[in-house]
Amino acid sequence: MLSRKTGESLLINDFQVTVGWIRFNKVQLVVSGVGDMLPVKQMLYMNEKIKVTTEIEIVVVNIRDEKVRVGITAPPGTAIQRL
DSSP states (O other): OEEEETTOEEEETTEEEEEEEEETTEEEEEEEOSTTOOOEEEEEETTOEEESSSSOEEEEEEEETTEEEEEEEOOTTOOEEEO
């Protein structure tokens, strides 16, 4: 699990996941990738998931004040970096 604030990002393989905004009990995650992929904006509540690829999934574990805690399900060897 990782905590992120508004504007902070994660790099998962070739995909960047950025916290667009956090409001009360919901958060906007923006997923952008390589090439011609347009950014995908998804509004999520606690315990909701977003599939980045068929093998990579992000779940909103907790939303508190100005931070969101996310859990990542990915195959072994997946590169995950905080930006």
